[in-house]
Amino acid sequence: MSVLRKGRAGIYAALLHIALMLLFSPVHSALMPDEDIAVLKEGSYGDKSDLVISLPERPGAVSLLPVLQVMLDGDLYLSADEKLLSVTDAPADQYLIIDIDAGTESVVAEKGALKRVRINNSVRRILRRTIAQLQLRSDDVGVRLAAVKQIIDKVDTDSVAIIREYFPAEQDADVRDAMALVLAVGDLRSGDPALAEAAIETLSTSLEPVALNTLQDFSEDTDSTLLARQAEKAIEAIQGRVRVYENLETLYFGLSSGSVLVLAGIGLAITFGVMGVINMAHGELIMLGAYTTYVIQQLMPELIGISIIIAIPAAFLVSGLAGIIMERLVIRHLYGNPLETLLATFGISLILQQTVRTIFSPLNKSVITPDWMSGLLEVNSVLALTWNRLYIIVFCLIVFLALVFVMKKTPLGLQVRAVSQNRNMARAMGVRSQWVDALTFGLGSGIAGVAGVALSLITNVGPNLGQAYIIDSFMVVVFGGVGNLLGTLFAGMSLGVMNKVLEPSVGAVLAKILILVFIILFIQKRPQGLFPQRGRAAEG
């Protein structure tokens, strides 16, 4: 089958070639005159270097940028009729060929007929320089900024010279700042004491590694103690700021892993905190949510981007229904017997685990992260925030606020609180307490399912997913103070941050152990958690 397909694609490619040849022959390339093509084809490395150096002088040279990029990557080829092609690997041992002139793409199995444009290190160096020059001439601010940023990663005398050439004409403030940094590096490296002071000043405001390295080299090499002191001061300033950003990053990681804890625990804050039901199957309700996400992605493979959004209400319904069934069949018989509830729900958790294992196999499934959730938000060269963690934090806050809204502002929330405070009185006022019990438990379980959607994106979806989170969830709820949603949020976030702060020095596992021990000791000291309930609710 695949051989057939390959053969057919080959024939099409050949037909295309013939068609193109008939159309455009004998004009070879609109981008480069024939003599340049000849240099690329047969010239020595020296010839090629001379050609590339001369390019920026030509009018309209900016249009050559794509060719030069491809050439720098080593992917530039010439077809038999001397067209410029970009040839890269395609799946299944084939090659993707892009005609740079026409922009047409084709896939072939053979590239023997194409001639590769060979380059060596000195050509590569000149190519980089020419590309930078051309980019700096671009009308697009983004392209210019990117070019300077690329230079910042590898400052050398060549690049400083180029920047010095384009600096006076540059209008955009961001690009100018970046350029000034490169120039300052160049000034400081030149060792000219007259330029040094201003250069140190400029570098001290930067976070780029090159600034720090240049300052360090300078403070070691310079003869002037005054300048050396200034450089050291600048180094301290930079390091101080780097530390601030590193701490910010730790805080960010902590908040995001705290958000996961909050998501896992917040459903339990309803079922355990408000209703007093020890639901050991809570983790399995999270697992059901995660599997729902997986199933939805399997059902709509073309719509991965939306599938996550659809999975949220779906998981809420699946886990919520499972919770209501649990409540009606088992838990309602055990109200008032917390230890028995614990055992029965644990039994349910085993059954749910084994059910999932039987249906989906014991192997882990993976949920595909949609494109819009991957990638980085680069704040500066030290601090980069991953989007998926940011989404989880935001998602956690949304779920939290929605839950607070339901509990405080809706009739259901009012009834839930009434029943949990005084069941008999609430019934006397006409609240259908059994119905409220079932709905509350369903709400808590549904939230667990929603947490499962978020968890499915950061861990593997497997039958043991729930077990991994059940102890954490209880810790968060107990630590925050049972029956207190805000306490759960605070506890989850602070445990997450604590974990990430400890992790670098003691390792992930020991950090987790230390936190468990901390909570065990904390509960001894304050059995009611961080935010104990006050007033009548505390006595109930």
Add this chain to the structure above:
Amino acid sequence: MTRMSLLADDVAGKRFLAILAILCVVVPVANLLVPSDSALHLSTYTVTLLGKYLCYALLAIAADLVWGYLGILSLGHGAFFSLGGYAMGMYLMRQIGDRGVYGNPDLPDFMVFLNWSELPWFWSGFDQFWFAMLMVVLVPGVLAYIFGFLAFRSRVTGVYLSIMTQALTYALMLAFFRNEMGFGGNNGLTDFKDLLGFSLQSDATRVGLFMASALALALGYVLCRYIVQSRLGLVAVAVRDAESRTRFIGYRVEHAKLWIFTFSAVLAGIAGALYVPQVGIINPNEFSPLNSIELIVWVAVGGRATLIGAVVGAVAVNYGKTVLTAALPEVWLFVLGALFVIVTVYFPQGLVGLKSMMMRARA
């Protein structure tokens, strides 16, 4: 209270001790003296299996003592069991000597593998049997004492306590999984050779371990029965049923809880120490919260606050597990899960209670 009156009213207990005594005679004879081609021969595999059940039964009695009589649902008794097991395992590791894969006379194999040059301090002394046995009792006992001291003093009760015991065993599991801890990481301790000079592979040693387990179970039962019938036991039941009232009457509730909890942990540790040489391995999975909670279901199935029910439940559930995991491994967790639900919802008195329920129905 005299020794005679201890078991005077305990018909089931007397029968149980008699069964243990009979087993101690029948099993060695059937395994060692009856020729292996005879129908009456008992294979060494079965002897070890029975020995394992007896260890589980001892563990279940320990759990029943705190759950049934004291009202503390410990979800961490597996931790005490495992610690006792590790103490025994460390002794057995040291007995291997230079017969390990690396042939190092001073270090167990896993330490050689980790490039350790000398024995960590906490391993010293474990080449002595008496020291290891002391640790079997002390390590779980001291941990339970400290944990209980802190928890009972600050009056952590009920579900909170259960979850904390679960967190305790979970934390220990994570810790023992670490190679740096010096307890063999996730492989645990294994490849044991001999115990007090007797090869662990020989049938006679296996039978000996079985008899030791039976003896420990019998002693454990009698001791627990004694505690339950003593003043301490009566206070414990009072604490279970009305903790505040007991405190207001003037009893030191914390003391009663602490001593019974610690004693129970020691029993669990001894059960673990007898368990490890019979199964030949101890690894961090024994700490897993699931194991501790599974043992609670043994007690629940058998019937809590009866002691004898714990034994019945441990043997019955584990026999079911042995049969089912061999025949239908998929089904076992369904059965276990259903057991949890059915027993708690419909048979809170367990198997032992079933009998009295039926008698009441007949009357």
